[in-house]
Amino acid sequence: MSDSTPDGTSPRTFALNHLRPKSSFKGCSRISDYELLGKLGEGTFGEVHRARLRKTGTLVALKKIIMHHEKDGFPITALREIKLLKLLSHKNILRLEDMAIEHPTRQTDKRKKPIVYMATPYMDHDLSGLLDNPSVHFKEPQIKCYMLQLLEGLRYLHDSRILHRDMKAANLLINNQGILQIADFGLARHYEGDVPKAGQAYGPGRRDYTGLVVTRWYRPPELLLQLRQYTPAIDVWGVGCVLGEMLFGKPILAGESDAHQLDMIWDLMGSPNEDNMPGWKQLPGADHLSPRPRTGNLQNRFRE
Known part of the structure; x- marks a missing residue:
């Protein structure tokens, strides 16, 4: 043998x-x-x-x-x-x-x-890679199709009481049949509490989480202002950034630092106040902030 x-x-x-x-x-x-x-x-x-x-x-x-x-x-x-x-x-x-x-x-x-x-x-592409390809230009029906799938997947996550905490184009996978799937759950956590009502700055969060989540360009203002009791709203902000990215073909809020990121958000959305972001002055990172008055240019920026 x-x-x-x-x-x-x-x-x-x-x-x-x-x-x-x-x-x-x-x-x-x-x-x-x-x-x-x-x-x-x-x-x-x-x-x-x-x-x-x-x-x-x-x-x-x-x-x-x-x-x-x-x-x-x-x-x-x-x-x-x-x-x-x-x-x-x-x-x-x-x-x-x-x-x-x-x-x-x-x-x-x-x-x-x-x-x-x-x-x-195996998924053929990630959304970020497609957007980086100069030969790829999404038409409105494609954007609607991908957004519908993204929102359906995110609703399922939030109904399951899960925060993704890293919503961005690179974590959205697409195959050649047009199916979109949310990926990369390394930062995801179970969530305690209800989904916040529309118009609330940070909702009824019940426990503290780390603030070291979400890639900066997709990070919402409440995280940049050091909120720890955040809610599924942080994922929804990321979805909005992804929508803008599909429309423009590149990230719409590419800040170089956290302070610059806030500045870009306020240029786009307007300065924070008690009407558009109730309670923002009570957030830990807002102690010494006095942003100059800005009305925002969201409509002009996304006008056809």
Whole structure:
């Protein structure tokens, strides 16, 4: 009998690495069940690969969860995202289809822990990439179609008492059939309280959350003014920024700092007052602010 194995290790090592009992990671696939087709991108919390499930030929996106500090265990951000995605089921929410595990394959492999991948449906584009493409120009019916899908997905999230907290064009995925799905739930949290009534600055939030959420260009004024008891309204502001971006083809509030971001918001929407943003002076970040009077230019900016 030959002592050789497919990966060049001893038969015993090969058995330990490849013939593990199924209960080791119950419900998870092996990375060998997928054919990796190329790297799509990389972010703070992981890198994403295009892959094909060998058994069915289905295309998927495999998000490799990066372990920056292995001694600290599995990243809490990834754990929260996985937990939330397992609870969600909606046509406009990216779904978690599978988890795949890659075990160390050689005795000399210094990596002690397996690598974990999240498998989601492969989407052909993200909205930000489409808007950056000079050959892509959305027509009004397309914008309406994408906005309807975005709002339906967001309503489902908020009805499920979930804050996304990172609403932006880069986190909206679109396939070649025109289906839009909300993605990237690494910052999402369960929400306690009711959705605020229209016209309220920050609504009836019941608990403090971190203010270090939402990419600056999509961040609402209450977050910039250091509100901690925020509500689903922060996601709705982001949707408005995305709508403007689709109309203009580029971000409409591209601030270079938090102070500059506020200034751009007030130029567009008008200076805050008790009519358009009740209670704004009581927000922690408003103590020393005295914005010059501005009426805003929203209608002029978006006039055809």
